[in-house]
Amino acid sequence: xxxxxxxxxxxxxxxxxxxxxxxxxxxxxxxxxxxxxxxxxxxxxxxxxxxxxxxxxxxxxxxxxxxxxxxxxxxxxxxxxxxxxxxxxxxxxxxxxxxxxxxxxxxxxxxxxxxxxxxxxxxxxxxxxxxxxxxxxxxxxxxxxxxxxxxxxxxxxxxxxxxxxxxxxxxxxxxxxxxxxxxxxxxxxxxxxxxxxxxxxxxxxxxxxxxxxx
Amino acid sequence: xxxxxxxxxxxxxxxxxxxxxxxxxxxxxxxxxxxxxxxxxxxxxxxxxxxxxxxxxxxxxxxxxxxxxxxxxxxxxxxxxxxxxxxxxxxxxxxxxxxxxxxxxxxxxxxxxxxxxxxxxxxxxxxxxxxxxxxxxxxxxxxxxxxxxxxxxxxxxxxxxxxxxxxxxxxxxxxxxxxxxxxxxxxxxxxxxxxxxxxxxxxxxxxxxxxxxx
Numbered sequence: 333x334x335x336x337x338x339x340x341x342x343x344x345x346x347x348x349x350x351x352x353x354x355x356x357x358x359x360x361x362x363x364x365x366x367x368x369x370x371x372x373x374x375x376x377x378x379x380x381x382x383x384x385x386x387x388x389x390x391x392x393x394x395x396x397x398x399x400x401x402x403x404x405x406x407x408x409x410x411x412x413x414x415x416x417x418x419x420x421x422x423x424x425x426x427x428x429x430x431x432x433x434x435x436x437x438x439x440x441x442x443x444x445x446x447x448x449x450x451x452x453x454x455x456x457x458x459x460x461x462x463x464x465x466x467x468x469x470x471x472x473x474x475x476x477x478x479x480x481x482x483x484x485x486x487x488x489x490x491x492x493x494x495x496x497x498x499x500x501x502x503x504x505x506x507x508x509x510x511x512x513x514x515x516x517x518x519x520x521x522x523x524x525x526x527x528x529x530x531x532x533x534x535x536x537x538x539x540x541x542x543x544x545x546x
Numbered sequence: 547x548x549x550x551x552x553x554x555x556x557x558x559x560x561x562x563x564x565x566x567x568x569x570x571x572x573x574x575x576x577x578x579x580x581x582x583x584x585x586x587x588x589x590x591x592x593x594x595x596x597x598x599x600x601x602x603x604x605x606x607x608x609x610x611x612x613x614x615x616x617x618x619x620x621x622x623x624x625x626x627x628x629x630x631x632x633x634x635x636x637x638x639x640x641x642x643x644x645x646x647x648x649x650x651x652x653x654x655x656x657x658x659x660x661x662x663x664x665x666x667x668x669x670x671x672x673x674x675x676x677x678x679x680x681x682x683x684x685x686x687x688x689x690x691x692x693x694x695x696x697x698x699x700x701x702x703x704x705x706x707x708x709x710x711x712x713x714x715x716x717x718x719x720x721x722x723x724x725x726x727x728x729x730x731x732x733x734x735x736x737x738x739x740x741x742x743x744x745x746x747x748x749x750x751x752x753x754x755x756x757x758x759x760x
């Protein structure tokens with residue numbers, strides 16, 4: 333039953349909100365809160381009550397009338413639904429200033445994400461350590477990825493190199509990519525790409541500011 | 547008429563795709579391509595032809611039957627629609643490894659974005675330069691923001707400090723924030739917040755990988 337519930341396809345909008353819900357629930361738990369009503373939780377999240385309850389019902393997470401949701405139960409349910417109740421080995425590709433910042437990021441552990449590989453092409457960087465991980469040459473990707481069980485790769489290289497890197501990751505067996513380079517990557521069917529485009533976000537922000545503030 | 551077209555409210559989904567279209571058109575222009583059919587452009591972008599034409603029709607950008615779209619005309623139309631045909635002074639708040647990477651990012655100029663201010667609270671960082679911009683103490687934000695005309699701020703501080711920083715930016719008159727800290731910010735009406743949550747993106751990617759690859 334758990335397997336079925338986990339693999340059920342969630343609306344992408346719902347999925348996009350789950351990490352935010354999870355973060356708020358963690359904070360409530362750390363603050364010693366045991367139960368929370370959907371109304372109060374929705375208010376704290378700045379979302380609609382009906383939307384929150386609908387999102388949670390996709391995960392078969394239901395509150396109890398008059399008692400609300402158990403905070404820990406809800407947090408664990410979302411963690412399980414996201415698939416974060418097991419370890420996710422992660423590669424960072426590109427060891428420039430962005431890649432280094434991403435490799436040093438301290439928040440992975442609470443999501444069960446572990447940086448197990450870092451790649452670059454610069455001989456001056458290969459062999460150095462970022463935290464406890466040694467930087468490998470990208471040509472070593474098939475071996476390093478197999479050895480460390482990498483399942484997700486973060487692409488933090490210049491735009492001109494991003495497609496090449498994506499191809500190398502896919503060839504090495506990685507089927508889920510988070511791409512920071514502002515280019516659309518071409519990948520085979522079955523490979524998932526999510527785009528983190530700082531420049532695009534700033535362009536959208538500029539537009540929204542004009543619309544909102546004139 | 548241009549003012550009206552620019553302030554027209556676009557569907558958020560359309561808006562989210564415009565930077566990607568713009569990037570592809572820039573690339574085509576640099577490759578010496580003068581005109582492109584919607585079918586060919588859609589194919590290169592990996593989107594549907596009908597969706598592309600619908601998105602562009604919101605901007606009143608129309609192709610000519612049998613000739614397609616003028617690449618430069620389309621690129622300039624999207625740039626204008628986004629509001630990037632004028633300069634956008636930008637502040638980076640937080641000068642840790644992520645903030646430094648963001649301050650050093652070289653892609654801003656082609657979007658008419660200019661980093662004019664960098665803030666931190668660490669006395670060891672205040673006064674230093676990142677590229678040509680001197681790091682200021684966050685307490686100096688009202689003065690520095692007024693002097694350099696900052697309109698957008700990027701928040702790259704630890705989660706525990708993000709709300710405090712957002713409050714300081716809003717007090718200093720900045721009404722558009724791009725937040726890298728994985729917390730939901732509370733802001734007054736009229737202030738726009740976009741979230742860049744690396745951790746959330748990786749959680750979503752992990753879930754999609756389970757759904758897709760089992």
